[in-house]
Structure formats: C-alpha cells, structure tokens
Amino acid sequence: MTAFRQPLLRLLLFTLFGACPFLLSAQNIDIQDDDDKPLEERIIYSHQNTYNIGIHSQGFGAGFKLGRIKNINVTSNWEAEVVSLHSLKEIKTMNLSQYNSRPFVYGKLNSVYVLRFGYGQERRIFGKPYWGGVETRWTYEVGASLALLKPYYYYVVTYAPSSSGGFYETIEEEKFEQGIDILGRASFVKGLEETRPSPGVHASAGLSFEIGKSRTRVQAFNVDVKAEFFPLGVSIMDSERGRMFYLTFMLSYNWGSRFNKY
Secondary structure: OHHHHHHHHHHHHHHHHHOHHHHHHHOOOOOOOHHHOOHHHOOOOOEEEEEEEEEEOOEEEEEEEEEEEOOOOEEEEEEEEEEEEOOOOOOEEOOOOOOOOOOEEOOEOEEEEEEEEEEEEEEEEEOOOOOOOOEEEEEEEEEEEEEEEEEOOEEEEEEEEOOOOOEEEEEEEEOOOOOOEEEEEOOOOOOHHHOEEEEEEEEEEEEEEEOOOOOOEEEEEEEEEEEEEEEEEEOOEHHHOOEEEEEEEEEEEEEEEEEOOO
C-alpha cells in the first residue's frame, strides 16, 4: 500500500499545484462569453445535486452534495461523504509458514472510517464557450467529522502448559500486542460491536474541472486538499497512537444534474 500511495500523492500534488499558474493567467481573460451563447445555454438553474467517488492519499471515499445555485458564478453545497482512513505506515504481509493464511498489517490497531458533513461553495474562475471545453472553479468546504474506529483483530497462536508436562497451542482472535505470534488477519466483522467514535472538524480547498457538455448534467473532476483535526485522537497504528491531525489529497469524479424547482 505504501508503494502505491507515494506515486498517488505526487500525482495529486502535481495536478493541484501544477494547474495554478494556468488558472491564475486565465483570470486575466474575460470570464465568459455568455452573451454569445444560444438562449438555451444561458438558462440559470436553481439546484445542483451530485454524487462523487474518489481516491485520496490515505484511502477511498464516496459522497453526495445538495447544491443551491446562487448565480452563474457561485454554487453553495451541503455535503456528506464517507471515506476510509489508512496510515502511510501500513504494510501488508503474510505468514508464509501457514497455508491459506490471510494477509495482515503488522502493528495495526484499528480500521478507521470517517463520516463528514459540511457546507461549502464553488466559485467560477472561468467558463467555457458554447461549443464546449472545460469550466474551472475553485472550491472550499468546512464541517464536522466523525471517525469510527473498529478494532483490528488477528488470528494468533497462544501456548499453555499441558498436563503431560509439555505445551499445547491454540488459535485465538486477539488485538495487537508486541511479540504476538500472528497467523493472519481475523474476520472483518470481529470487533464491530467494539467500534467507538472520535469526533473532529475538517476544512478543504481545491479545484473543480467541469467537462460536461450539457448544462443540465454535471460531470467534473475535483482535486482537493483536506485538513482534519480530532481532539480525542485517532489511533490506526501502534506507532502512531492518538494522532490528532491528518492532511490528505483527494481526486474525485462527480456526476449529477442541474434543475429548477417551481
């Protein structure tokens, strides 16, 4: 996973910051040739609802946005999403001495999923002519986060003295401790009833590239950087217990519709 995340992180950083000089120069261009567009292309819709799926530097996620179009340049959104949150220190391995053992992450304490709820806006930097192109917006969002920490269990071997004076071994499901003899990862459902919450807050900023050809359909790629703070801490790995601050970069695909309510 670490080998995969490093190139992804570089790609997201390059996409986000590499586009900035181009976008800044575009601000000197006339924002939009709306007067030259056909009438049907100049209709301002009042609502915009979208869904999104994406990959970020520490996991994956999906969500939706309920948007209100204030004017041709500004759209406000109420947003909700759920993402997985991994540590950059996670490395999957296997116990090769055991047949058909499950891969596991040594030192992992919890599987973490984060629910996010927030309010944000999209503001147009420049539009596209009626024959097509890419409309670019900058975006921001602030809101509340709720991390759900499910304990990560292992199949481990334990030894105890037998009545014959020797030792016997048993296989059990246990949480991580230093020095345990791990056979593999236990079932995901093990520990679900022990899931505990850790509330927090987040803020994000980024760019949205609208590629849809129709004014009533949304098709866009978003690149965002998100900062997240958990006062009670989020422990993913044994070497990072109680970590409070996370910074992630996300690339997502957004689709949906624009419409009017009468």
